Amino acid sequence: MKTAKKRSSDKKITLVDVADASGVSAITVSRVINQPEKVSESLRIQVQKAIDSLGYIPNQHASSLASSKSKVIGVAIPSLSNIVFTEVLRGIYEVMGAAGYKVLLVDTHYSPLEEEKMIRTLLSQSPEGLIITGGDQTKACQNFLHKARIPIVQIMELLADPIDMNVGFAHGRAGFDVVKHLLGQGYERIGFIGARMDPRVQQRMQGYKLALEQVGKFDKSYIVTTPEPSSIGVGGELFKSLMASTNGVVDAVFCVNDDLALGALFEAQRMNINVPQDMAICGFNDIEAAEYVNPSLTSVSVGRYEMGVKASEMIIRVLNDKSVESKKVDMGYEIKKRASTSRLK
Amino acid sequence: MKTAKKRSSDKKITLVDVADASGVSAITVSRVINQPEKVSESLRIQVQKAIDSLGYIPNQHASSLASSKSKVIGVAIPSLSNIVFTEVLRGIYEVMGAAGYKVLLVDTHYSPLEEEKMIRTLLSQSPEGLIITGGDQTKACQNFLHKARIPIVQIMELLADPIDMNVGFAHGRAGFDVVKHLLGQGYERIGFIGARMDPRVQQRMQGYKLALEQVGKFDKSYIVTTPEPSSIGVGGELFKSLMASTNGVVDAVFCVNDDLALGALFEAQRMNINVPQDMAICGFNDIEAAEYVNPSLTSVSVGRYEMGVKASEMIIRVLNDKSVESKKVDMGYEIKKRASTSRLK
DNA sequence: TATGTTGATGATAGCGCAATCATTGCACTT
DNA sequence: AAGTGCAATGATTGCGCTATCATCAACATA
Numbered sequence: 001m002k003t004a005k006k007r008s009s010d011k012k013i014t015l016v017d018v019a020d021a022s023g024v025s026a027i028t029v030s031r032v033i034n035q036p037e038k039v040s041e042s043l044r045i046q047v048q049k050a051i052d053s054l055g056y057i058p059n060q061h062a063s064s065l066a067s068s069k070s071k072v073i074g075v076a077i078p079s080l081s082n083i084v085f086t087e088v089l090r091g092i093y094e095v096m097g098a099a100g101y102k103v104l105l106v107d108t109h110y111s112p113l114e115e116e117k118m119i120r121t122l123l124s125q126s127p128e129g130l131i132i133t134g135g136d137q138t139k140a141c142q143n144f145l146h147k148a149r150i151p152i153v154q155i156m157e158l159l160a161d162p163i164d165m166n167v168g169f170a171h172g173r174a175g176f177d178v179v180k181h182l183l184g185q186g187y188e189r190i191g192f193i194g195a196r197m198d199p200r201v202q203q204r205m206q207g208y209k210l211a212l213e214q215v216g217k218f219d220k221s222y223i224v225t226t227p228e229p230s231s232i233g234v235g236g237e238l239f240k241s242l243m244a245s246t247n248g249v250v251d252a253v254f255c256v257n258d259d260l261a262l263g264a265l266f267e268a269q270r271m272n273i274n275v276p277q278d279m280a281i282c283g284f285n286d287i288e289a290a291e292y293v294n295p296s297l298t299s300v301s302v303g304r305y306e307m308g309v310k311a312s313e314m315i316i317r318v319l320n321d322k323s324v325e326s327k328k329v330d331m332g333y334e335i336k337k338r339a340s341t342s343r344l345k
Numbered sequence: 346m347k348t349a350k351k352r353s354s355d356k357k358i359t360l361v362d363v364a365d366a367s368g369v370s371a372i373t374v375s376r377v378i379n380q381p382e383k384v385s386e387s388l389r390i391q392v393q394k395a396i397d398s399l400g401y402i403p404n405q406h407a408s409s410l411a412s413s414k415s416k417v418i419g420v421a422i423p424s425l426s427n428i429v430f431t432e433v434l435r436g437i438y439e440v441m442g443a444a445g446y447k448v449l450l451v452d453t454h455y456s457p458l459e460e461e462k463m464i465r466t467l468l469s470q471s472p473e474g475l476i477i478t479g480g481d482q483t484k485a486c487q488n489f490l491h492k493a494r495i496p497i498v499q500i501m502e503l504l505a506d507p508i509d510m511n512v513g514f515a516h517g518r519a520g521f522d523v524v525k526h527l528l529g530q531g532y533e534r535i536g537f538i539g540a541r542m543d544p545r546v547q548q549r550m551q552g553y554k555l556a557l558e559q560v561g562k563f564d565k566s567y568i569v570t571t572p573e574p575s576s577i578g579v580g581g582e583l584f585k586s587l588m589a590s591t592n593g594v595v596d597a598v599f600c601v602n603d604d605l606a607l608g609a610l611f612e613a614q615r616m617n618i619n620v621p622q623d624m625a626i627c628g629f630n631d632i633e634a635a636e637y638v639n640p641s642l643t644s645v646s647v648g649r650y651e652m653g654v655k656a657s658e659m660i661i662r663v664l665n666d667k668s669v670e671s672k673k674v675d676m677g678y679e680i681k682k683r684a685s686t687s688r689l690k
Numbered sequence: 691t692a693t694g695t696t697g698a699t700g701a702t703a704g705c706g707c708a709a710t711c712a713t714t715g716c717a718c719t720t
Numbered sequence: 721a722a723g724t725g726c727a728a729t730g731a732t733t734g735c736g737c738t739a740t741c742a743t744c745a746a747c748a749t750a
Binding site: 357360361371379404406407408409411414 | 705706707708709
Binding site for chain 1: 697698699700701704705706707
């Protein structure tokens with residue numbers, strides 16, 4: 001049983017329909033869309049008119065299959081709700097969007113196994129490039145990433161042995177420097193508050209530990225962590241439990257991110273602990289609130305947006321057969337010294 | 346010039362390769378992947394072994410082209426950096442991921458024209474469903490959305506005439522209720538601080554205006570807005586300029602979101618204005634900081650995550666030929682009354 | 691005139707997969 | 721014994737597009 005073709009507005013419009021409507025061959029329509037400079041102006045206008053009036057939208061799957069170019073970049077991040085990653089994402093979308101790439105984004109929930117599954121999904125879309133987080137991939141995952149033969153950037157941390165390219169900064173060193181700063185301000189018993197405890201948080205903690213060990217002031221009972229995700233609420237809880245378990249001797253806290261730090265700060269205020277006189281609080285990431293809260297919060301500023309931009313640009317350069325200066329880029333960081341850790345002066 | 350096929354590890358593995366390797370036909374391999382229950386166990390295992398050892402990853406484009414099923418859901422949001430949308434996204438990813446759908450996300454930068462372009466991009470991926478923000482689409486865009494013949498949910502606000510389905514809440518009414526609450530607490534001269542001024546913010550402002558007009562207390566000089574994006578910093582600035590332009594007579598401020606409200610609150614503290622005694626501050630969205638900041642911040646709580654979940658579930662129901670109870674869902678909201686607006690007590 | 695050279699257009703084939711229909715073998719019924 | 725039904729597997733075809741090569745006109749060069 002055939003239905004009339006005319007006016008059947010529910011039929012999907014294809015290249016051939018446009019070609020028929022404008023009296024040219026299909027390939028010419030394809031050219032009008034993909035390489036308009038190869039078609040004479042008169043024809044181009046004529047075809048474009050047909051495209052518009054039919055409301056033709058190309059089928060990207062057919063195009064990708066035929067050309068093996070997907071114009072898709074796969075991105076895997078561990079968490080959507082973490083502001084750190086959404087800012088990196090902004091950078092990625094900015095650059096990739098401008099370069100005509102779509103971004104296929106997956107959330108790995110901080111699990112290498114989930115990540116493997118998700119990266120499989122990404123690869124099944126034949127992406128032209130990949131941006132993934134960290135270096136904690138499963139063996140199997142590394143395997144098919146190596147096989148993929150597309151540019152890959154691992155972001156967030158500096159890796160000893162990246163799969164392909166790498167953009168990040170040294171979390172361990174940052175943790176180390178934070179402690180140095182606190183010691184320099186005259187704080188003596190420096191606690192540590194951490195949540196989620198992903199690899200990058202662990203590195204910060206190692207830096208913290210190292211710095212304190214060097215001056216003989218490391219005390220593991222000053223460390224309070226939880227595998228739960230970070231939040232302001234959790235920060236408050238951890239701060240309370242640090243105070244309780246140490247009988248309040250701690251006079252500074254390095255919080256592994258700003259949510260925790262804000263939670264600790266607000267909780268300290270409620271406990272009538274004077275920040276920074278009796279307690280220093282330092283965060284990490286330098287979110288906007290750090291600058292404006294009272295007292296303003298010392299934090300480690302890292303170029304999240306810039307990291308997304310950099311990673312994207314590297315991929316695009318490779319895709320355009322341009323060389324990248326270096327396969328490994330250290331974005332650095334900066335400790336923003338603010339009121340919450342300045343007892344001097 | 347032909348290269349040997351053997352061991353050429355750079356050749357992409359296809360269904361046929363797997364079929365050859367496991368001694369079955371291509372279609373059987375396809376079944377092992379897509380409808381394993383239709384293949385006998387022995388064959389299934391045999392084929393799976395070949396899949397694993399070859400590291401076969403299906404080509405989604407070919408699959409989509411042949412089956413006209415993409416397993417892709419398109420999502421368009423106005424901003425990646427706004428926590429409001431990332432929480433909605435979380436809900437979407439949660440549900441869509443579990444149901445085996447990929448999410449293709451685009452950022453429209455609050456521009457209907459950009460949105461039109463982006464939705465075009467989405468449609469070229471033949472998504473099976475679409476989640477888009479608000480009702481401000483261009484005529485052309487509405488046109489091809491109607492033509493698309495896939496389930497579409499417009500989220501965030503309640504629309505008079507949705508394209509297909511709609512999940513949101515009444516921003517105007519929420520603004521109205523906020524003012525009622527402030528009046529009930531004895532505040533008299535209520536200011537308004539807004540940024541970005543997208544359609545939903547405008548609706549909140551209309552509610553604010555209506556409530557004040559009803560009691561004869563509307564004064565348009567109490568309104569300070571900017572087209573800039575919201576941020577804590579901008580909130581502080583707007584608060585300062587409201588105070589300056591009204592000579593400090595305002596005794597309450599309705600901030601159109603929590604970033605602005607926090608900025609206003611921190612700025613008030615710096616100006617030594619006592620919140621809530623001399624100044625009430627109310628935000629919108631109820632982000633986590635609202636509950637923990639000192640004084641805690643009154644805000645309008647809306648189920649962002651739930652909205653993402655709901656929209657996703659509706660699409661999935663339609664895709665599974667189940668009916669949805671209603672094409673239009675009001676998620677409601679709740680004013681969280683906290684210290685920043687409670688002078689009484 | 692013969693010989694390129696260039697630019698614009700078209701015909702054909704095939705990308706990798708799944709829909710569709712066909713085939714086979716086997717258990718069960720009458 | 722013949723027929724019926726069903727589960728498991730395969731052969732063929734085409735999804736919508738682009739790569740590739742072919743064609744043809746227009747013009748330049750010697």
